[in-house]
Amino acid sequence: MSKQFQFKLVLLGESAVGKSSLVLRFVKDQFDDYRESTIGAAFLTQTVTLDDQTTVKFEIWDTAGQERYKSLAPMYYRNANCAVVVYDITQSASLEKARSWVRELQRQADPSIVIALCGNKTDLNARRQVSQEEAKKYADEEGLMWGETSAKTGEGVSDIFTAIAKKLPLTAPPSRPGANRASASGTQAGVDLNRNPVSTEQTDGCNC
Amino acid sequence: MSSRSTSASTAASTTTTPVSSIPRTITPVSGASAGFYRPGFQPKGVYRPRTDEFAEARKSKRSAGKIEQTRLERRLEKLINLHFSEPSEKSKTLQPPPARQRRSSLFDLDFSELRGKSASELWKDVINSQAQNGKNDIRAAEQRITPWEGDSAVSQCPICLVSFHPITNRKHHCRLCGRIICSLPVRHPQRPVTCSLLFVANTKTGVIEEVGEGIDYGVRRRTTSTMGPGKGIPPPGDDDKFLSGVRICRECRSVLLRQQHIQEAHSTPMFAKLYTLLISIEKEVEDLLPQFQELLLSLNNDERPTAGASAARKRLVEAFAHYDAAAKRIRNLPCVRGSSQDRVQMAILARANLFLQKNMFPLQSLPKPARRTNSGSSTPSTPTLALNETTIDPDSELAHALQPLLEQEALLETFVQEATTKRKFENAQTLRENLKEIRGEIDRIVANAEREQAHGKGKGRT
Known part of the structure; x- marks a missing residue:
């Protein structure tokens, strides 16, 4: 029997590291050269198929990186199952910001949250300021998943989301402090087509 | 029957197109292709352009119709001038009593009016009505515009074929074409629509309206127009005034409708005007906002706001207030509940609210080093900012x-x-x-x- 899991994913990171572009590539496989900065938090969904039986639906909250929207972020990571903290490999300052996001998540978010560190813009490898070793080392220290992506070329984007989906606790229903819905668990409420109708005897026969 | 007709038609075709006559009809076509005619061999068929003939025939017919149309239109114009011109012009001829075109007998008198009057007054009225042969001037003028059909020539209404009667079914003249028609109400099956109708025109705007049949020739001006919703509400003083309707026949109604259509095409409804206003304010705000934000960016360094910035802010706030007012006015325009007009108005209001939410709220919180007095004076004037009772300092x-x-x-x-x-x-x-x-x-x-x-x-x- 096929199972669908639903997880809430939140994207965090400094502004202009490419969070929205990453999501756009993941959800619609598109890329905008000129993208306006996000206002508040955008909402998108995407389903990942792990194997024939298991699909994972991500409810993605793409938060704005600008400082003035910082107060919104807690509302979205508070009951998230996973978080993707994005940094820009051409800006070492963005990794610092990512570190502070990770610290905040470890302090404030759900303890079971899966955090992935994601270095974006690998297409600009020539201007790299953050080495892979440095980021990898930090991720290992903190026990984070790590990957490098390029939203522009699409490299590594689906890999990192699939990796997250695999790491999520697929056996137990995901802990969702904010919402307790049937669709979040593996046993999804719905219509079972194989079930034999009980009232067959009553339905036949005319009304007179 | 059918076989007979087909045989007749084939016979006709054979007789009218004898072989010998065909070359004669082709020759005027074109010199190049006018080759030798061989019966039974026509690779390209016979080509005979008759467009010119058709155009000529159509022109003669159409121009006749057009002349008739313009004549009727001109008459309508003159009639409107005669009956519905500004009071100052016609005061000398027909202003004093409620204008009645025809008082040929006592049957036209309003009996409720009679009851309230003393005998002497009544007598005076009769004298007046006789003395007021000057009122026949209108009839004369109408007949100068349109030659009227003679009364004796007609014994029944040409449209519904009801015969006239001196008391129960009187003769009426169409003021446009001059025909005699009846004024009887709708009666199935002979008369699915009335044979004649009355119209009035607004003395100021010239807007033509059809009006219902009154007891008298004078018709009470109705507040709701018969033709097309959304026309402007007539000024309240006019409601009680008696206007005399001008009678035209059913077949001349198209002229009237045409005129109405032209008028409506020229005048834009209130709704459209307000909407263009709304859009223009929106444009203005969209132009002003970036300028204002640039000003603010330059302000962040020094503490006190310049006069330019506060003026820009004030202008923006005023624009928002106007915008909100315009949107609300559009919503409050009278229309039928649940109609598409109603839905459009709702949608415009919703869109306006969204626009305000998007642009006005950010305006409030921008890092503006404003003094308390400045923000205090500007925030209350913003219309829908009722977040809570206390005004919020944007800083x-x-x-x-x-x-x-x-x-x-x-x-x-x-x-x-x-x-x-x-x-x-x-x-x-x-x-x-x-x-x-x-x-x-x-x-x-x-x-x-x-x-x-x-x-x-x-x-x-x-």
Whole structure:
């Protein structure tokens, strides 16, 4: 029997590291050269198929990186199952910001949250300021998943989301402090087509 | 029967197109292709252009119709001038009593009027009516515009074929074509629509309206027009005034409708005017906002706002107020509940609200080093900012905390709408939950702020 899991994913990171572009590539496989900065938090969904039986639906909250929207972020990571903290490999300052996001998540978010560190813009490898070793080392220290992506070329984007989906606790229903819905668990409420109708005897026969 | 007709037609075709006559009809076509005619061999068929003939025939017919049409239109114009010109012009001829075109007998007298009068007054009236042969001037003028059909020539209405009677069914003249018609009400099956109708024209605007049949020739001006909704409401003083309708026949109505159509095409309805106003304000705001934001960026360094920035802000706030007022006026225009007009007006209001939410709320929170007086004077004038009773200083921490939440709230509302229209109900559900959370957060912050404020005040007093 096929199972669908639903997880809430939140994207965090400094502004202009490419969070929205990453999501756009993941959800619609598109890329905008000129993208306006996000206002508040955008909402998108995407389903990942792990194997024939298991699909994972991500409810993605793409938060704005600008400082003035910082107060919104807690509302979205508070009951998230996973978080993707994005940094820009051409800006070492963005990794610092990512570190502070990770610290905040470890302090404030759900303890079971899966955090992935994601270095974006690998297409600009020539201007790299953050080495892979440095980021990898930090991720290992903190026990984070790590990957490098390029939203522009699409490299590594689906890999990192699939990796997250695999790491999520697929056996137990995901802990969702904010919402307790049937669709979040593996046993999804719905219509079972194989079930034999009980009232067959009553339905036949005319009304007179 | 049918076989006979087909045989007749074939016979006719054979007789009218004898072989010998064909070459004669082809020759005028074109010199190049006018080759030798061989019966039974026509590779390209016979080509005979008759467009010119047709155009000529049509022209003669159409020009006749056109002349008739323009004549009737000119008559209509003259009639309107005669009956519905400005009071000052016609005061010398027909102003004093409610104009009656024809008082040929006592049957036209209003009996309710008679009852209230003494005998001497009545007598005076009769004298007057006789003395007022001057009123026949109108009839004369009407007949100068349109030659009237002679009374004796007609014994029954040409449209519904009812015979006339000196008391029960009187003869009436169409003021446009001059025919005699009846004025009887609708009666099935002979008369599915009335044979004649009355129209009035507004003395000032010249707007033509059809009016119902009155007892008298004078017709009470109706507030709701018969033709087309959404026309301007007539000035209230005019309602009670008696206007005399001008009678035309059913077949001349097309002239009237045409005239009405031309008028309506020229005058834009109130709704459209307001909407263009709304759009122009929106443009203005969109032009002003970036300028204002640039000004603010330059302001961040020095502490005091320049006169230019506060003026720009004031202008923006005023534009928002106008915008809001225009949107509300559009919503409040009279229209039928649930009609498409109603829905359009609702949609415009919704769009206007969205625009205000998007542009006015950010305006409030921008880092403006404003003095307390400045913000105090500008914020109350913004129309729909009733977040809470206390005006919020755009510089305060509260505003900074609240602003992103308010923006997100507006954003989520649009997301929910979008998801619902795309029938992604699961997403809409998630979004709605989030919206609830955000609203809870907003309430919490506002309540906190209020409590703090009250606390601070209490402290200040002690």
